[in-house]
Amino acid sequence: MPVEIYRRPMARSGLVIAALSTLFFLAGCSKEDSGSQQGGGMPPAAVVVETAEQTNATVRQDxxxxxxxxREVEVRARINGILEKRLYEEGRMVREGDALFRIDRKPAEAALQLAQAQQQVAAADLRQAEREWKRISSLYNRKAVSERDRDAAEAAKEAAEANLSVSRARVTKARLDLGYTEVTAPVSGVTSLEDLPEGSLIDAGTLLTTIVQLxxxxxxxxxxxxxxxxxxxxxxxxxxxxxxxxxxxxxxxxxxxxxxxxxxxxxxxxxxxxxxxxxxxxxxxxxxxxxxxxxxxxxxxxxxxNFEDIIAIPESAVGEASEGPVVYVVDDESKARARIVELGPVTDGKQILLDGLEAGDRYIVSGLSNLRDGAQVNVTNDGASEGAD
Missing domain, CATH: 2.40.30.170 (Efflux pump adaptor protein, beta barrel domain)
Structure with missing residues (x-):
């Protein structure tokens, strides 16, 4: 019985030793596999590239x-009178010179006739003064009248000339007032509603309507x-x-x-x-x-x-580094190289580059996450790489 008790522990010890040997062997294999993977490195990052091309760009802003x-012109009356008729349709287009309103003409016609009659009287007075001046000046030359009489005749003639000028001005004004009885459009445009109805008594300066030039x-x-x-x-x-x-x-x-x-x-x-x-x-x-x-x-x-012969790339292709904005380009060895670029404005979703990138450079537009300068990359869009070659 003591012998049997002694042999069982020995058997158990052998089993334990065998199990530990197996674990050490497996651990060694695992370390070798891990070392082999580390020696091989991470696979190249998959990226999408485009080829830089020179272009012209215009920066716009809304x-x-x-x-x-x-022009928004207020049409106003220029004389007093009764507003007889509106000659346009409200809200419609009118042309410059079109008649818009008619004001009662009778007072203006009477004022013109009065001014013309006064002009005739002034003309007659001037003719009489000129005849008197001729007689007095002739008598003065013969020493028949005094110098005072001659000066009075000359003054009368000059006054008659002035009166005739005044009467002519009154006729001109009367004609203008008669013309103002027809209110015309000063510009072409669309009319507003009339401010006063027909039959209203208006004064000079009364607002009649407004015209907006289109x-x-x-x-x-x-x-x-x-x-x-x-x-x-x-x-x-x-x-x-x-x-x-x-x-x-x-x-x-x-x-x-x-x-x-x-x-x-x-x-x-x-x-x-x-x-x-x-x-x-x-x-x-x-x-x-x-x-x-x-x-x-x-x-x-x-x-x-306006920019000429510049490089414009998608905004997503621009990254940030401690030195400033960068763009990653792919060199002949399929490695990513960081280029410091000078940024211009953005137009139509494109970032304008003022410096740092040349025509023909292959720049990375996708796959920029965790990308480092000098990292090996795998260009997935072969068309762009072939075009670059």
């Missing part, structure tokens, strides 16, 4: 604005303080009225469509609005078909800058 007529139209909008290039070009254009304006503009309608005809910025204020930090500006657009209606809210699209 500004909210409101349309106004180029061609061209003005769009007033506000420029941010830092858009100095537009303000400078517009001011230079205003000082050179005979030269073509440098700052052109496009109009984006409320439905998002771009207006077909091009406009220009003809005015920018010289002072800044302290409440909004903006500068008032105005653009002029031709409107021959009256598509643009005063009062509309629109957007003015302005060309801020």
């Amino acid at each position: 500004y909210a604005g409101r349309v106004r007529g180029a 061609d061209p139209v003005h769009v007033r909008f506000a420029l941010p303080e830092n858009d100095a290039s537009i303000r400078r070009a517009a001011r230079e254009g205003m000082t050179r009225a005979n030269e073509k304006q440098d700052v052109t503009a496009r109009l984006v309608m409320a439905n998002g469509n771009e207006y077909a005809l091009e406009g220009r910025i003809d005015f920018t204020a010289s002072t800044l609005d302290p409440r909004t930090g903006t500068v008032s500006a105005r653009a002029v657009f031709p409107n021959p078909d009256h598509e643009i209606v005063p009062g509309q809210f629109v957007r003015v699209r302005v060309e801020l800058q």
Whole structure:
């Protein structure tokens, strides 16, 4: 029995030793496998590239604005009288010179007749004064009358001449007043409602209606303080009225469509609005078909800058480094190389590069996560790589 008790522990010890040997062997194999994987390294990062090409770009900016007529003219009566008739249809288009209202002509006609009669009297008085002057001057030369008589005759003649000039001016004014009995449109445009009904007694200066000129139209909008290039070009254009304006503009309608005809910025204020930090500006657009209606809210699209022979890439291709913005390019060894670039403005979703990238460079647009300078990469879009080669 003691022998049996002694042999069992020995058997158990052998089993334990065998199990430990197996574990050590497996651990060694695991370390060897792990070492072999580490020696092989991570696989190259999969990236998508595009080839840089030189292009021209225009930087545009939209500004909210409101349309106004180029001119909003108040039509007023120029004489007193009875408003006899309205000669236009309210809200319709009228042309410059079209008759709008008729004021009672009879008082003006009578005033013209009176002025003409007074002119005839003045002309007769002048003829009499001239005859008297001739007689007195002849007698004075023969020493038959005094110098005082001669001066009186000369003064009478001069007074008669002045009276005739006054009477002629009265006739001219009377003719003008008679013409003012027909109120005409000073500009072409759309009329508003009449302010007074027919039969009203009106005075000179009474507002009769308003005309809004629709061609061209003005769009007033506000420029941010830092858009100095537009303000400078517009001011230079205003000082050179005979030269073509440098700052052109496009109009984006409320439905998002771009207006077909091009406009220009003809005015920018010289002072800044302290409440909004903006500068008032105005653009002029031709409107021959009256598509643009005063009062509309629109957007003015302005060309801020034009770039020629530059590189423009997607915004997502630009990364950030401690030295500044970078773009990763793929070299001939399929390695990613970080390029420090100088950024310009963004236009149409493209980032303009002023420096740092050349035409023909293959730059990475996708797969930039955790990418390092000098890392091996795998270009997945073969078309771009072949095109680059």
